[in-house]
Every structure is written in structure tokens, then in C-alpha cells.
Amino acid sequence: MLKKVKALLIGDAMIPGKSFEGAYEKYLKRFIDQVKVGDWESDWGKLQNRRLEVEKKGPEIEEIDPLIKAEGKDASVLMGLFLPVSSKVFEAMPNLHIVGVSRAGLENVNVEEATKKGILVFNVKGRNAEAVSDYAVGMLLSECRNIARAFHSIKGGKWRKEFSNSSWVPELKGKNVGIVGFGYIGRLVAKKLSGFETNTMVYDPFVDAEVIKKAGAVPVDKETLFRESDFITLHARLSEETKNLVGEKELSLMKPTAYLINTARAGLVEEKALLNALKEKKIAGAGLDVFWTEPIPEGSNFLKLDNVTLSTHIAGTTKEALSRSPELLMEDIEKLLKNEETRFVVNPEVLQDERFKKWLDGVRKC
Known part of the structure; x- marks a missing residue:
């Protein structure tokens, strides 16, 4: 099989990277033949503090995840949950074309900068x-x-x-x-x-x-x-x-x-x-x-x-809400790659960006 796409799957204490990997196996293995899996923050208590700071102040306050530094240069897809996706991440991933977060909130993604760079952003509305x-x-x-x-x-x-x-x-x-x-x-x-x-x-x-x-x-x-x-x-x-x-x-x-x-x-x-x-x-x-x-x-x-x-900010935390959200995300990305109608694209104007169109056409032809 010819190499098509490399993806980084970076989970956390709430939804580990392994859960993203399982969803990848189910929906995207046809299109993505190389994945690297990790966790941004695996300590539950630290995750709550870090993600809340990101939600208040935006993703730019965080440093680049080590896996992105090591493996991001030639990766085209980045997926996670609370992973901060900042302008620094885009600089470290010059071949990035898709960012997906398996949550409804977008506080951890610099969507404006992604759009400028022709990077399509997905979230999962209604996952919980x-x-x-x-x-x-x-x-x-x-x-x-x-x-x-x-x-x-x-x-x-x-x-x-x-x-x-x-x-x-x-x-x-x-x-x-x-x-x-x-x-x-x-x-x-x-x-x-x-x-x-x-x-x-x-x-x-x-x-x-x-x-x-x-x-x-x-x-x-x-x-x-x-x-x-x-x-x-x-x-x-x-x-x-x-x-x-x-x-x-x-x-x-x-x-x-x-x-x-x-x-x-x-x-x-x-x-x-x-x-x-x-x-x-x-x-x-x-x-x-x-x-x-x-x-x-x-x-x-x-x-x-x-x-x-x-109560302790647990309204959205159920087994089903957590386990199904990576699958909902990757199923929608699969629809894009199969030229089917999607549900969760955040910045659809990128679909008309020539840089993105060229990359997408190449993936679909593989």
C-alpha cells in the first residue's frame, strides 16, 4: 500500500490516545497508514486544571506537546480532545491539513489561524x-x-x-x-x-x-x-x-x-x-x-x-459520551475523505482553499 497520510492521535486522562487509535482502526485505516499515539496530560487532576486554563486564556498559553515536536513535521492530521492546538503547533506541523477535537468546545483550537493556513477543523457537536x-x-x-x-x-x-x-x-x-x-x-x-x-x-x-x-x-x-x-x-x-x-x-x-x-x-x-x-x-x-x-x-x-x-463538573461525563466521541469525529473525517456530506466541519471556507483542495484530491485518489 502506498503511504497516504500520517496522523498524530493525542488523547489525555479523559479519553486516552488508545481510544483514538481504536476509532482510527474502525474508520480511517483505509486513508491513514501511519499513526503515532500519545497523551497530552495523563494525570486527571492536572488535566482539569490545564484544560480550564486553556478554556479561559486560549491554546497559546501552552507549549507544544512532545509528540508533536518529535513526529509532527510530516503529519497531515492531528486529533485529540483537550490538546491545545495553537499557532506554535501549526508552525511545528507545516504539512498539517486536518485538526479534529472530539468535543463541542473549540477553546483549545486557534481556529482563526487554522483557517488562514488552509487547515480544516472538525469538532463533535452534541457528543455529550x-x-x-x-x-x-x-x-x-x-x-x-x-x-x-x-x-x-x-x-x-x-x-x-x-x-x-x-x-x-x-x-x-x-x-x-x-x-x-x-x-x-x-x-x-x-x-x-x-x-x-x-x-x-x-x-x-x-x-x-x-x-x-x-x-x-x-x-x-x-x-x-x-x-x-x-x-x-x-x-x-x-x-x-x-x-x-x-x-x-x-x-x-x-x-x-x-x-x-x-x-x-x-x-x-x-x-x-x-x-x-x-x-x-x-x-x-x-x-x-x-x-x-x-x-x-x-x-x-x-x-x-x-x-x-x-456538583463537580460531571454533567457530560458518561461512559457513552466519552467512548463514542472519537468514533463520531473519525466517522465524519472519513465522510470527507470519501466525498460524502459531513456534519462537524467548523471552518467550511477551507474546503475552497487551493492548498487544502490539492491535498484532499491527492488523498482521495490513493
């Missing part, structure tokens, strides 16, 4: 949508029904029956649920909550109103959603436009019996505003799986509150 949507519904129920607090009291030798919301502990039937962000996850949350017979409202200025209506929800503006919802669950992407999307103004619109659930990104919410709203009981409670600093600091005021449910 089932997991996060399940968890959001679970967090909603846990917070409003005091599930975690009751468990904690039993573990502490008490039989607690009184809670901060005891006079209005709600059922879901007939309640207004507001969903902020109607992508893969938001749509699944709406579908799953429909079984509880809730009334669903959606705020997402980037989604056509007819799409929202077709899903059985009502499109509304942000103020209406915050004013009328009994539960608000956040599923928007974090960007400069959505940073602090929920601040003092939005929280002041909420009912004193309403709950805010965030399994998306901490930066969507203004931290001090939420803390004050909870302390002063301007809202009934909150369920948070994401934090402005992770792990949550020991002295955090959120730990002193009795009307918040906290």
Missing part, C-alpha cells in the same frame, strides 16, 4: 448532549426537591424535613421552564421535560422561531423568559457575547420561587450577582455543575448556602 441533558433534568429535580440536602442530613445523623423552600416545594407538571440556548443539549432538555408536562419557553436569538415551535416550545425574549419561568436552565455557548448573560438585572426579574440551573459554563452567569440573589433569597435556589474557579475554593461563599446544589 444526552449526558448533559439528563444531568440538567436531574439537577433541576435535586435542587427543587431537596434530594441532595436530605441525603446529606441522613449521612450527618439527622432526619431533616424542613428546607428553605418547604412552603412551596414544586411539582413539575404545569410549571414554566425556560431554556437559554437551543442547540443539541437544549433541544434534548425540552424533549425530556415534555414527559413532565411542563410549559417550555426558549430564548435563543440564533435559532429560527419555527424550529423552536416545532420542538413544542415557545420562543420568547430574554426578559420574558426570566420573568415568567419557574425553572431556568442554561445551555448556551460561552463567548464574548454571552459572558455574564445572567447578571443582576436578569436575576432580579426571576420569581422568588424560581430556580436557576447551570450545567453549561460558569461564565454565563455573573458570580457575585448569583451569590447575592441566593443569599438574599431573591430566587429559590440554584443547581451548579460549573464554577468560575475549579475546584471550587475551600472558602467559597456558595458552600455556606442552603439553597444551592453543587
Whole structure:
């Protein structure tokens, strides 16, 4: 067999390189005859800290992975999960044509620079949508029904029956649920909550109103959603436009019996505003799986509150979400190489770049 393409598969503690190699064997072996496999960060604790710093500050803060330094010069494809893909990586890989990350977020990839260099970028939208949507519904129920607090009291030798919301502990039937962000996850949350017979409202200025209506929800503006919802669950992407999307103004619109659930990104919410709203009981409670600093600091005021449910950024972590994401990524790259329609191309303008077209035609002819 003639040599076609060399790929670097660089996993981490969450999805090891060996998992990427297994997906390669299934989908891309026909096109890629040489692979080098490694792990960017194999220590779980260190991975959490490093990836969060990259998400805040971008991939340029990290040095080039050793495997890229050693093997990247003649590689055409680079795939990973949280691996930082910076301009320094592009300089070290002059023959790079495809970058793929098996996650929805792109904070660890310099997409702008990739596009300039004619490098096609793939991500995997919705890879953990089932997991996060399940968890959001679970967090909603846990917070409003005091599930975690009751468990904690039993573990502490008490039989607690009184809670901060005891006079209005709600059922879901007939309640207004507001969903902020109607992508893969938001749509699944709406579908799953429909079984509880809730009334669903959606705020997402980037989604056509007819799409929202077709899903059985009502499109509304942000103020209406915050004013009328009994539960608000956040599923928007974090960007400069959505940073602090929920601040003092939005929280002041909420009912004193309403709950805010965030399994998306901490930066969507203004931290001090939420803390004050909870302390002063301007809202009934909150369920948070994401934090402005992770792990949550020991002295955090959120730990002193009795009307918040906290978890350790695990909403998207299920066996299925992790194991299938490299396969979803490589299946889509395979479609490109087979001249079939793809789902996950981030910068489609590169498909018209002459440098990329020349390389792609050569691979397809092999």
C-alpha cells in the first residue's frame, strides 16, 4: 500500500490516545497508514486544571506537546480532545491539513489561524448532549426537591424535613421552564421535560422561531423568559457575547420561587450577582455543575448556602459520551475523505482553499 497520510492521535486522562487509535482502526485505516499515539496530560487532576486554563486564556498559553515536536513535521492530521492546538503547533506541523477535537468546545483550537493556513477543523457537536441533558433534568429535580440536602442530613445523623423552600416545594407538571440556548443539549432538555408536562419557553436569538415551535416550545425574549419561568436552565455557548448573560438585572426579574440551573459554563452567569440573589433569597435556589474557579475554593461563599446544589463538573461525563466521541469525529473525517456530506466541519471556507483542495484530491485518489 502506498503511504497516504500520517496522523498524530493525542488523547489525555479523559479519553486516552488508545481510544483514538481504536476509532482510527474502525474508520480511517483505509486513508491513514501511519499513526503515532500519545497523551497530552495523563494525570486527571492536572488535566482539569490545564484544560480550564486553556478554556479561559486560549491554546497559546501552552507549549507544544512532545509528540508533536518529535513526529509532527510530516503529519497531515492531528486529533485529540483537550490538546491545545495553537499557532506554535501549526508552525511545528507545516504539512498539517486536518485538526479534529472530539468535543463541542473549540477553546483549545486557534481556529482563526487554522483557517488562514488552509487547515480544516472538525469538532463533535452534541457528543455529550444526552449526558448533559439528563444531568440538567436531574439537577433541576435535586435542587427543587431537596434530594441532595436530605441525603446529606441522613449521612450527618439527622432526619431533616424542613428546607428553605418547604412552603412551596414544586411539582413539575404545569410549571414554566425556560431554556437559554437551543442547540443539541437544549433541544434534548425540552424533549425530556415534555414527559413532565411542563410549559417550555426558549430564548435563543440564533435559532429560527419555527424550529423552536416545532420542538413544542415557545420562543420568547430574554426578559420574558426570566420573568415568567419557574425553572431556568442554561445551555448556551460561552463567548464574548454571552459572558455574564445572567447578571443582576436578569436575576432580579426571576420569581422568588424560581430556580436557576447551570450545567453549561460558569461564565454565563455573573458570580457575585448569583451569590447575592441566593443569599438574599431573591430566587429559590440554584443547581451548579460549573464554577468560575475549579475546584471550587475551600472558602467559597456558595458552600455556606442552603439553597444551592453543587456538583463537580460531571454533567457530560458518561461512559457513552466519552467512548463514542472519537468514533463520531473519525466517522465524519472519513465522510470527507470519501466525498460524502459531513456534519462537524467548523471552518467550511477551507474546503475552497487551493492548498487544502490539492491535498484532499491527492488523498482521495490513493
